[in-house]
Amino acid sequence: MENLAVQDSPAALLRREGLEALVRILRAGGYRVLGPVLKDSAVVYDELESLADLPEGLTDEQSPGSYRVTKDGSRRLFGYAVGPQSPKKYLFPPESRVWSARRSPGGMEFEAGTLRPEKLAFLGVRPCELAAISIQDRVFLGGRPPDPAYKARRGNVFLISVNCARPGGTCFCGSMGTGPEARTGYDLSLTEFDSGNAPAYLARSGSDAGRRVLDSIPRDVAGPGDIARAKKILDDARGRMGRSLETDGIRETLPGRSDHPRWEITARRCLTCANCTMVCPTCFCSTFEDSSDLSGNGAERVRKWDSCFTMDFSYIHGGSVRRSAASRYRQWLTHKFAWWHEQFGTSGCVGCGRCITWCPVGIDVTEEIRAVCRGGGPEKGAKP
Ligand code: SF4
Numbered sequence: 025m026e027n028l029a030v031q032d033s034p035a036a037l038l039r040r041e042g043l044e045a046l047v048r049i050l051r052a053g054g055y056r057v058l059g060p061v062l063k064d065s066a067v068v069y070d071e072l073e074s075l076a077d078l079p080e081g082l083t084d085e086q087s088p089g090s091y092r093v094t095k096d097g098s099r100r101l102f103g104y105a106v107g108p109q110s111p112k113k114y115l116f117p118p119e120s121r122v123w124s125a126r127r128s129p130g131g132m133e134f135e136a137g138t139l140r141p142e143k144l145a146f147l148g149v150r151p152c153e154l155a156a157i158s159i160q161d162r163v164f165l166g167g168r169p170p171d172p173a174y175k176a177r178r179g180n181v182f183l184i185s186v187n188c189a190r191p192g193g194t195c196f197c198g199s200m201g202t203g204p205e206a207r208t209g210y211d212l213s214l215t216e217f218d219s220g221n222a223p224a225y226l227a228r229s230g231s232d233a234g235r236r237v238l239d240s241i242p243r244d245v246a247g248p249g250d251i252a253r254a255k256k257i258l259d260d261a262r263g264r265m266g267r268s269l270e271t272d273g274i275r276e277t278l279p280g281r282s283d284h285p286r287w288e289i290t291a292r293r294c295l296t297c298a299n300c301t302m303v304c305p306t307c308f309c310s311t312f313e314d315s316s317d318l319s320g321n322g323a324e325r326v327r328k329w330d331s332c333f334t335m336d337f338s339y340i341h342g343g344s345v346r347r348s349a350a351s352r353y354r355q356w357l358t359h360k361f362a363w364w365h366e367q368f369g370t371s372g373c374v375g376c377g378r379c380i381t382w383c384p385v386g387i388d389v390t391e392e393i394r395a396v397c398r399g400g401g402p403e404k405g406a407k408p
């Protein structure tokens with residue numbers, strides 16, 4: 025990772041052959057290229073061999089507790105919003121080995137987990153996902169010492185962001201200040217727009233590595249008309265957020281509302297299934313499990329995602345300190361929107377909307393915050 029900063033670099037114009045070359049060059053440079061693919065009826069990150077793997081002409085319809093991929097009749101490659109996964113799956117995997125050990129004639133031999141990870145290039149990273157990566161950077165790299173496995177993975181990453189032309193029905197990045205346009209944190213940034221009968225891509229580099237890659241693929245100089253078209257698409261997207269949230273005062277108000285009746289009302293619906301924390305691109309809680317094989321010759325320690333919604337998570341000798349669904353939901357929401365600021369200097373929410381879409385009972389964080397902090401009622405621009 026180098027020189028990830030806001031850059032107003034000159035814009036280039038890419039067409040399909042430029043994007044093809046981008047994937048080819050990154051693969052030739054030893055990167056495993058991950059991008060959006062349709063799998064199990066959802067758009068998820070998976071390995072790309074060529075542009076043919078991308079979800080061409082597909083979009084998604086999202087609402088609380090509901091997600092559906094549909095065709096939009098276009099040739100766009102990035103016409104969807106976000107799927108259930110984010111780059112978190114690769115930078116902070118759901119399960120990773122911390123160490124393993126084997127008995128040998130000289131004693132136990134220990135081997136550390138993933139400290140020499142593969143080079144990963146992500147194509148199609150949304151601005152809210154870039155913001156989530158920067159939040160996880162603070163969590164995992166801001167401590168003393170930093171998390172060595174995360175540091176090793178993160179140092180081997182090339183990020184190609186694609187700005188959002190079509191926010192989803194549960195997106196509210198506009199309220200959280202994280203989208204729909206990426207300002208920082210990328211190596212390359214693309215904006216997809218229709219040009220003739222095929223999409224074109226306004227491209228900017230955000231790092232030296234990005235500039236080198238951009239210079240090596242077929243491209244044109246973007247004209248004022250291309251720049252204006254891309255700008256209009258993002259201006260329109262700002263006005264088409266599926267949801268909105270007035271953020272002023274939340275972090276000050278929320279901690280003082282621990283006795284609000286809304287927590288119990290929501291707990292009647294909440295299944296404490298932890299889906300919201302699993303899909304959230306910033307949630308970082310984990311647990312460690314040790315195991316040994318039956319022969320007694322091998323052992324390992326594995327790190328797994330955990331969630332503040334499980335009873336075990338707050339188990340201190342004798343029992344869990346958060347026994348009720350209300351206390352666990354309150355903990356999650358208050359940490360995300362208030363205490364996270366004290367810990368990491370930022371909100372823990374980037375407004376991606378995943379926790380709303382993938383909550384099986386459709387609990388909506390924007391609605392919950394409004395009810396607890398402002399006495400309820402829909403905000404301007406919020407859809408029912
Ligand atoms: S809020 Fe929804 S997704 Fe989260 S634990 Fe409760 S039921 Fe599951």
Ligand code: SF4
Pocket residue numbers: 300303304305306307360372373374375376377378379380389
């Ligand atoms: S709390 Fe919900 S909307 Fe916010 S970042 Fe996490 S999943 Fe996205």
